Amino acid sequence: MAAPKRTLSxxxxxxxxxxxxxxxxxxxxVRRIVQESLSTQWSGSAGAVYPAVARLEGRGLISSRExxxxxRKSQALAISAAGKRVLSCWLGPPVDPTAFGIPADPLRIRIxxxxxLPVDAQLRFINEAITAIEASLQQIRADVRARSKQxxxxxxxxxxxxxxxxxxxxxxxxxxxxxxxxxxxx
Amino acid sequence: MAAPKRTLSxxxxxxxxxxxxxxxxxxxxVRRIVQESLSTQWSGSAGAVYPAVARLEGRGLISSRExxxxxRKSQALAISAAGKRVLSCWLGPPVDPTAFGIPADPLRIRIxxxxxLPVDAQLRFINEAITAIEASLQQIRADVRARSKQxxxxxxxxxxxxxxxxxxxxxxxxxxxxxxxxxxxx
DNA sequence: CCGCTCATGTAACTGGTTACATGATTTA
DNA sequence: TAAATCATGTAACCAGTTACATGAGCGG
Numbered sequence: 001m002a003a004p005k006r007t008l009s010x011x012x013x014x015x016x017x018x019x020x021x022x023x024x025x026x027x028x029x030v031r032r033i034v035q036e037s038l039s040t041q042w043s044g045s046a047g048a049v050y051p052a053v054a055r056l057e058g059r060g061l062i063s064s065r066e067x068x069x070x071x072r073k074s075q076a077l078a079i080s081a082a083g084k085r086v087l088s089c090w091l092g093p094p095v096d097p098t099a100f101g102i103p104a105d106p107l108r109i110r111i112x113x114x115x116x117l118p119v120d121a122q123l124r125f126i127n128e129a130i131t132a133i134e135a136s137l138q139q140i141r142a143d144v145r146a147r148s149k150q151x152x153x154x155x156x157x158x159x160x161x162x163x164x165x166x167x168x169x170x171x172x173x174x175x176x177x178x179x180x181x182x183x184x185x186x
Numbered sequence: 187m188a189a190p191k192r193t194l195s196x197x198x199x200x201x202x203x204x205x206x207x208x209x210x211x212x213x214x215x216v217r218r219i220v221q222e223s224l225s226t227q228w229s230g231s232a233g234a235v236y237p238a239v240a241r242l243e244g245r246g247l248i249s250s251r252e253x254x255x256x257x258r259k260s261q262a263l264a265i266s267a268a269g270k271r272v273l274s275c276w277l278g279p280p281v282d283p284t285a286f287g288i289p290a291d292p293l294r295i296r297i298x299x300x301x302x303l304p305v306d307a308q309l310r311f312i313n314e315a316i317t318a319i320e321a322s323l324q325q326i327r328a329d330v331r332a333r334s335k336q337x338x339x340x341x342x343x344x345x346x347x348x349x350x351x352x353x354x355x356x357x358x359x360x361x362x363x364x365x366x367x368x369x370x371x372x
Numbered sequence: 373c374c375g376c377t378c379a380t381g382t383a384a385c386t387g388g389t390t391a392c393a394t395g396a397t398t399t400a
Numbered sequence: 401t402a403a404a405t406c407a408t409g410t411a412a413c414c415a416g417t418t419a420c421a422t423g424a425g426c427g428g
Contacts, residue, residue: 009387010292017299028407040287048388050409072397074407084302091296091303093310099292100318101226102326102348106196106285110277112344113203116270117277124279132286140288153365158298161358162288168350176343195415214379234416236381258425260379 008056011042013090015052016083019062024076027053038136038143038162053077061086107169111176119180126177130170137166194242197228199276201238202269205248210262213239224322224329224348239263247272293355297362305366312363316356323352 008016011034018030027050035044042048056062061083067076079087090096107129114122144159194202197220204216213236221230228234242248247269253262265273276282293315300308330345 010295011388014295017295017302020302021299026407027409031407038288039290040284041290043389045389045391046407046409047390047411051387054409069406070397072406087299087302088307091299091311093307093314095296095311095314095318096292097318098226099296100315100322102224102322102351103289103291103293104225104227105289105347105351106282107289108344108347108351109196109200109203110281110285111340111347113207113273113277114340115338116203116206116273121274121279125277125281128279128281129286132281132283136286136288152301153362154297154300157358157362157365158294160361161291161294161297161355164354164357165288165291165294165351168354169347171350172343172347175346176339179339179343197416212379217379229417231417231419232379232381233383233418237415240381255378256425258378 008086008090009052011048012052012056013087014042015049016056016061016079016087016090019056019077020079020084020087024065024067024078026074027077028074030077038139056083105169108172111172122180123177126173126180130173130177133166133170133173137163137170140166194272194276195238197234198238198242199273200228201235202242202247202265202273202276205242205263206265206270206273210251210253210264212260213263214260216263224325242269245272291355294358297358308366309363312359312366316359316363319352319356319359323349323356326352 014034015030018033019025022029022033030053031044031046031049033044034042034049037044053062057064057077059082060080062077062079064075064077067074092099110125114125117125140159140163144156144163147159148156200220201216204219205211208215208219216239217230217232217235219230220228220235223230239248243250243263245268247266248263249266250261250263253260278285296311300311303311326345326349330342330349333345334342
């Protein structure tokens with residue numbers, strides 16, 4: 001009878017949101033979406049998703065019903081009224097202030113310490129990062145196109161958000177590169 | 187004699203980097219920097235920083251020496267040669283591919299599910315977020331100024347990276363808002 | 373001398389991670 | 401029929417979190 005935690009973890013919220021968005025679906029389907037997401041935030045491992053689903057069900061935020069697709073049996077998950085309330089509350093307003101904060105960025109953190117490397121390695125770092133991010137921008141653009149075709153302005157906005165974020169990182173890198181090239185030996 | 191983990195956690199790397207960058211300093215000083223960082227990535231709690239420092243020292247990546255500032259005693263931490271090697275390796279190149287991935291963004295995730303809210307709440311969400319991010323942009327700009335005065339192009343680039351990222355989020359939000367206002371009832 | 377900051381920790385918990393495990397069904 | 405995918409889990413581990421705890425030195 002441990003006092004149930006009042007707030008959901010970020011992953012729990014996303015799982016709940018996906019169950020809402022994808023209509024009744026299996027935990028496996030949710031897991032696949034998290035796994036295939038372009039964001040590297042979560043692994044989408046079974047060890048994360050299934051326990052999260054179990055916790056949501058334990059709180060009555062989702063319900064599961066046996067179903068069969070053809071010969072195959074599975075649990076169809078659906079969000080409950082309480083689940084919708086909790087999800088709305090997670091969204092806000094008022095929006096959780098941690099959602100406004102500067103989000104974590106492993107690339108930006110590395111830039112902070114780049115001075116440790118010899119100059120040629122610094123430039124290699126920057127060029128490698130630019131190439132990689134440009135490549136991932138291709139995927140992101142495809143994702144934006146796909147989602148905007150599907151219609152939802154919100155899913156599209158999320159994808160465009162990733163695109164803007166990637167461009168911002170490119171800008172940061174190219175700015176730094178030109179500054180470094182501006183004063184080749186200092 | 188547990189086999190030591192080969193790689194450092196992101197926090198361990200940052201702590202090591204800060205000990206490198208801030209010259210010999212106390213764990214407390216490192217902790218303050220992490221705490222006061224504009225990024226919300228880590229709490230900078232004692233329960234995170236001190237164990238991380240202990241792990242780094244246990245691996246020989248840093249050394250500690252008793253010092254006294256006035257009457258006050260403390261441990262001055264300094265990075266070792268091995269520590270510099272490990273830090274260089276963490277930086278790359280080759281850069282850890284997870285550093286290229288789309289970084290986590292709790293705001294972007296919420297946008298994905300914003301359709302759940304009634305339209306007026308959607309707009310309140312967006313406006314609230316825009317206001318908050320504009321406010322935080324003031325702080326970020328001040329940070330950019332302060333760091334660029336101090337000289338290091340890398341610390342400055344990091345701060346400018348945060349600025350670009352925030353602007354990207356603003357762009358995402360204003361785009362979404364104007365799209366929603368474009369078709370008021372659909 | 374009182375309160376703030378410096379300074380360093382520990383303890384309980386939690387929610388992720390990787391890796392392992394199983395079995396049914398579908399597809400090539 | 402073999403391999404891939406669907407589907408659901410568990411176990412060990414780990415690095416964070418919050419909260420608690422202590423004590424010294426410094427400034428008013």
